[in-house]
Amino acid sequence: MVLTPEAPPRRPVPDATPTRRRRRRSGLQRPERIAGWLFVAPVVVLLTVFLLVPILMALWVSFTSWNGQGSPFRSGVPVSGAENYVRLFAEDGLTRQDFMMSIRNNLYYVLVVVPTQTVLALALALAVNQRLLKAKSFFRTAFYFPSITSSVAISVVFLFLFANSGAINGILAWFGIDGPNWFSDPRGVLHLILNAVGLVDINNPPAALADNELFGLPWWQWLSGPSVAMCSIICLVVWTTSGTFMLMFLAALQNIPVQLEEASLLDGASRWQYLRRVVLPMLKPTMFLVITLGLIGTWQVFDQVYVMSKGNPAKTTLTPAYLSFRTAFLDLEFGIGAAIAFVLFSIIIVMTLFQRWVMRDRDVPRSRWFRRARSV
Amino acid sequence: MRTSHRVMAVAFLATAMVAGASACGSGFNDTPEQQSGPADLEILIGSSGQAETDAVQQAAAAWAQSTGNKATVVPAQDLAQQLGQAFAGSNPPDVFYVDAGRFADYAKAGALLPYGNEISDANDFYASLRDAFTFDGQLYCIPKDFSTIAMQINTDLWAQAGLTDADVPTTWDELRAAAEKLKAANITPIVIGDTRDRIGAFMVQAGGWIVNKDGTQATGDSPENLQALQYVQGLIKDGLAVYPRDIDTGWGGEAFGKQLAAITFEGNWIKGALQNDFPDVKYTVNEMPAGPKGKGTLSFTVCWGISAKTQYREQAIDFVRYMTSAEQQIKFTEAFGVMPSRASLRDEYLKQFPNDEAFIAGASYAQGPVKAPKMDSVLSDFDAGLQQLASTDPKALLERLQDNTEAALAG
Structure with missing residues (x-):
């Protein structure tokens, strides 16, 4: 699974002129066009029937209060308009609270997991890309192994590792640390840190934060950080996915010609400068891919939550994906479940666009360096 | 040229959508066409284990053979989820287990066939169980069996702390006193499940509950409930009771089996669990201690639901009659130790399992699960609060429960 999208062209290529495009299109004769459609028809049909139509059907469901009985396209199904979305965002109640709680949990989860797994994957890739390293293929396999193991099996293993008397707490005990009850500790890490440095009292939060709320959730809750229980899930996910992303980085690293390294070292660049000024710019497309896939994957986290915690303790591992499933299939409120799914969908789209914008090509000194390095 | 492509694509899409929608729109009429003659029943059960699956499969096969029908029993991995999916897919199984906690959701959605009035001896089933499956004044389905919560005491640890049979607590005060003695002997006194399904028993003993009797009004924010939560x-807070997770176990039975605590409150399922995993633990089963308003416990039950969409109503009802007959219930009791839902079988059961008196005694004063639709998320929210009971204000917890329940009942 080596996906390395090409970098967008740096400047418009002059010979791709409109005339050539026009010539091409007019050169396509009618029978060819029909043949073309015929050739792509199977894929178009598959995508339409199994992807586009279900998405549109779900969109429709999100505007109804269908209770899961019979078809949602009958005449009798109550249409509720935007009410499901209103309940998620504007109406005070348990639905909104649960939803905002899940958004908060997932936001912290993304904030921790995406940078960590990207940096770790890059570090691993750089490590196993060393020409001097012995037993390279062993390490490559070892690092990639978690990615190809079933996430359910790994989750169960982590349940044991993070049990009160499990391995993690055992290791912490060597250093005299009394490990927490990982899966039953709903306290937020940020709360704990602030409490430890004496800024706030965790049992008696400042009134300004506890009494004012955003979308029905007090600011104090928004600022909790990931819960201790969520931290164990974060560890698990970083450990499993960094192998996959390592592979992508590794593929990109191996595409960097050796001459580049030699040339930059000859020019007097240190190892660090070489990494910072040559390797990283060359890895930019892969970096974009890894972060995008990371963002999408982390916003959709479901199986670990389903297996390990079911949203407990105190809803601090509830995620929108799991909440959507629970609301639809267990509470039979399919409309709200579908609405959550679409909100999640738009969050992912917005995040990805934002990230594209952040990583867009800019004419900054770095890219000049990059060009120079390339032309060596 | 370009526009014609677009038109083609749109037309194509529209056709596909209409086709897709109509394929899923097969459930138009509310009363499906009935078929007489040999039926092919699909039965989905949420089995407690291999023993139950085997017993139900054998019974279904026997029924099928004697009536000339076909019956396929499928054990579910996750019953609630699979049923939810099956209802949404318009193709539910004909007969399935319905948990009392989910019953109101299904009944309100119209997924269940109310067949109670076709069962001639329905009055033989415990009134509290029938009540759990009555919605809008109609008995929807017949309970297959039930369980209640009782108090298990580890006899070795009990003796170790110098306690005797006379000390077995029958009131809240005695429970506390015994727990203090156990604690003084360095024994963790009580392990209690951290959900409404255990702590709720104390609410019942105090005379409170989450909703009123017919599930139409929220009663969470009552002084009785507050008293119960304050007691627990x-x-x-005094270290007399812990949650299973605090001592690294999944549930009360596990902690009790590992002899990590002397007292737990669990249902009759604990018998099998202890027998299989911890056969050496010696214990007694006692009635729950009485609270300020007398005895109280919780009951859990499951009924044989029949789908409103089944094509084989008569056959399905006949199947349920067979499965809930006295004769068949005794067989189930022997196979996997459940308590029969027929009051007339009480003595027969006690003869077989004399130690279960406390469990079966609970039937007369037990409170069933909350019977109101859309309550599941409210109750899990309450559970989330109970998980942090030690550090929360019980009053705030109950107020929150009250608000959420009111919103759910109104919606």
Whole structure:
């Protein structure tokens, strides 16, 4: 699974002129066009029937209060308009609270997991890309192994590792640390840190934060950080996915010609400068891919939550994906479940666009360096 | 040229959508066409284990053979989820287990066939169980069996702390006193599940509950409930009671089996679990201690639901009659130790399992699960609060429960 999208062209290529495009299109004769459609028809049909139509059907469901009985396209199904979305965002109640709680949990989860797994994957890739390293293929396999193991099996293993008397707490005990009850500790890490440095009292939060709320959730809750229980899930996910992303980085690293390294070292660049000024710019497309896939994957986290915690303790591992499933299939409120799914969908789209914008090509000194390095 | 492509694509899409929608729109009429003659029943059960699956499969096969029908029993991995999916897909199984906690959701959605009035001896089933499956005044389905919560005491640890049979607590005060003695002997006194399904028993003993009797009004924010939560909170704060997770176990039975605590409150399922995993633990089963308003416990039950969409109503009802007959219930009791839902079988059951008197005694004063639709998320929210009972204000917890329940009942 080596996906390395090409970098967008740096400047418009002059010979791709409109005339050539026009010539091409007019050169396509009618029978060819029909043949073309015929050739792509199977894929178009598959995508339409199994992807586009279900998405549109779900969109429709999100505007109804269908209770899961019979078809949602009958005449009798109550249409509720935007009410499901209103309940998620504007109406005070348990639905909104649960939803905002899940958004908060997932936001912290993304904030921790995406940078960590990207940096770790890059570090691993750089490590196993060393020409001097012995037993390279062993390490490559070892690092990639978690990615190809079933996430359910790994989750169960982590349940044991993070049990009160499990391995993690055992290791912490060597250093005299009394490990927490990982899966039953709903306290937020940020709360704990602030409490430890004496800024706030965790049992008696400042009134300004506890009494004012955003979308029905007090600011104090928004600022909790990931819960201790969520931290164990974060560890698990970083450990499993960094192998996959390592592979992508590794593929990109191996595409960097050796001459580049030699040339930059000859020019007097240190190892660090070489990494910072040559390797990283060359890895930019892969970096974009890894972060995008990371963002999408982390916003959709479901199986670990389903297996390990079911949203407990105190809803601090509830995620929108799991909440959507629970609301639809267990509470039979399919409309709200579908609405959550679409909100999640738009969050992912917005995040990805934002990230594209952040990583867009800019004419900054770095890219000049990059060009120079390339032309060596 | 370009526009014609677009038109083609749109037309194509529209056709596909209409086709897709109509394929899923097969459930138009509310009363499906009935078929007489040999039926092919699909039965989905949420089995407690291989023993139950085997017993139900054998019974279904026997019924099928004697009536000339076909019956396929499928054990579910996750019953609630699979049923939810099946209802949404318009193709539910004909007969399935319905948990009392989910019953109101299904009944309100119209997924269940109310067949109670076709069962001639329905009055033989315990009134509290029938009540759990009555919605809008109609008995929807017949309970297959039930369980209640009782108090298990580890006899070795009990003796170790110098306690005797006379000390077995029958009131809240005695429970606390015994727990203090156990604690003095360095024994963790009580392990209690951290959900409404255990702590709720204390609410019942105090005379409170989450909703009123017919599930139409929220009663969470009552002084009785507050008294109960304060009592349990006191036990936890003073180190007399712990949650299973605090001592690294999944549930009360596991902690009890590992002899990590002397007292737990679990249902009759604990018998099998202890027998299989911890056969050496010696224990007694006692009735729950009485609270300020007398005895109280919780009951859990499951009924044989029949789908409103089944094509084989008569055959399905006949199947349920067979499965809930006295004769068949005794067989189930022997196979996997459940308590029969027929009051007339009480003595027969006690003869077989004399130690279960406390469990079966609970039937007369037990409170069933909350019977109101859309309550599941409210109750899990309450559970989330109970998980932090030690550090929360019980009053705030109950107020929140009250608000959420009112919103759910109104919606």
